[in-house]
Amino acid sequence: MGHTHHHGHGHAVDHTEQSDARLIVAVWVNGGLTVAQVIGGLLSGSLSLLADALHNLSDAGALLIAIVARRIGRRPADHLQTFGYRRAELVGAVINATTLSVVGLYLLYEAVLRLVHPTPVLGWTVIIVAGVALLVDLATAALTYRMSKGSLNVRAAFVHHVTDALGSVAVIVAGVLVVRYDLYVADAVATLLIAAYALYHGVVITREASRILTLGAPLDIHVPALAEALCNVEGVADVHHVHVWELDESQRSFEGHIVVEREDVQLAERVKALVREVLQSHGIAHATLECEFGTVPEGCCEGEIVARH
Numbered sequence: 001m002g003h004t005h006h007h008g009h010g011h012a013v014d015h016t017e018q019s020d021a022r023l024i025v026a027v028w029v030n031g032g033l034t035v036a037q038v039i040g041g042l043l044s045g046s047l048s049l050l051a052d053a054l055h056n057l058s059d060a061g062a063l064l065i066a067i068v069a070r071r072i073g074r075r076p077a078d079h080l081q082t083f084g085y086r087r088a089e090l091v092g093a094v095i096n097a098t099t100l101s102v103v104g105l106y107l108l109y110e111a112v113l114r115l116v117h118p119t120p121v122l123g124w125t126v127i128i129v130a131g132v133a134l135l136v137d138l139a140t141a142a143l144t145y146r147m148s149k150g151s152l153n154v155r156a157a158f159v160h161h162v163t164d165a166l167g168s169v170a171v172i173v174a175g176v177l178v179v180r181y182d183l184y185v186a187d188a189v190a191t192l193l194i195a196a197y198a199l200y201h202g203v204v205i206t207r208e209a210s211r212i213l214t215l216g217a218p219l220d221i222h223v224p225a226l227a228e229a230l231c232n233v234e235g236v237a238d239v240h241h242v243h244v245w246e247l248d249e250s251q252r253s254f255e256g257h258i259v260v261e262r263e264d265v266q267l268a269e270r271v272k273a274l275v276r277e278v279l280q281s282h283g284i285a286h287a288t289l290e291c292e293f294g295t296v297p298e299g300c301c302e303g304e305i306v307a308r309h
Contacts, residue, residue, distance in 0.1 A: 022143045023067050030060040033136045040129030044122035047114050051107045051191045058103050062096040062157040086248045093209040096156035101202030107195035114188035123179035127172055134168035137161055159201045167194035215245040221282055229278055235271040237261045254279050254287040263293040
């Protein structure tokens with residue numbers, strides 16, 4: 001048994017190191033792409049290409065933040081952080097989402113200026129550089145896709161890359177319109193689309209990470225309904241002082257006072273076991289239950305979640 005456990009632990013460490021290695025590769029790739037796009041943007045006069053370069057630079061920064069946050073988050077709990085450091089990834093997500101929003105606002109400003117004063121753009125240079133960027137963006141997004149499913153931190157970095165991929169498509173379309181129709185305004189419109197997408201996801205990720213950091217209840221749990229479900233457990237007379245929150249995206253916690261019908265230790269233990277089963281059905285694995293004994297007036301157990309003293 002001991003040998004099997006050790007092997008599993010080693011496999012988990014190897015998988016984590018491979019994930020970090022993928023992120024590091026993505027940082028270098030994005031750094032090189034940013035240099036190429038800046039050169040291409042300056043030579044062609046394309047604002048959308050420079051916008052895409054700026055976004056790629058923020059992507060490299062986002063990946064660096066994600067790597068640092070992941071490594072901090074893996075540190076074990078200690079006397080300073082008794083819950084551990086797992087929320088470091090959420091802080092990383094907020095930082096990345098904030099930079100995403102700032103980049104979006106800047107691109108919005110520049111695009112509006114370009115709409116007012118259109119300037120000539122070398123369409124073929126834009127198309128070629130944006131085409132290479134699209135391939136790199138798709139490859140980088142593929143590197144981070146699997147990790148993004150379980151980490152809001154990595155998801156923020158992943159969205160950066162998806163935004164870049166879509167941005168590269170918009171830039172290519174703009175380049176084609178410039179080449180065929182001398183429609184220089186298309187470059188500014190493409191920049192507006194990139195900015196809007198970046199702003200949208202920046203707001204969404206910031207809102208989600210902030211909800212968890214401020215101890216908000218999981219979105220799929222209606223706390224009064226959960227309290228009522230616990231009240232329906234056999235032997236429970238009342239439930240109050242209910243708190244539900246998330247330590248991070250993968251760990252939910254519950255705290256509450258459970259009033260048992262009569263003063264019976266065995267009944268209390270049985271009730272707690274049944275309550276934990278209900279909580280587990282809602283994805284809550286960690287629960288702190290305080291049992292009280294006695295009866296309460298009829299109707300007191302109808303979803304009350306405010307602490308009573």
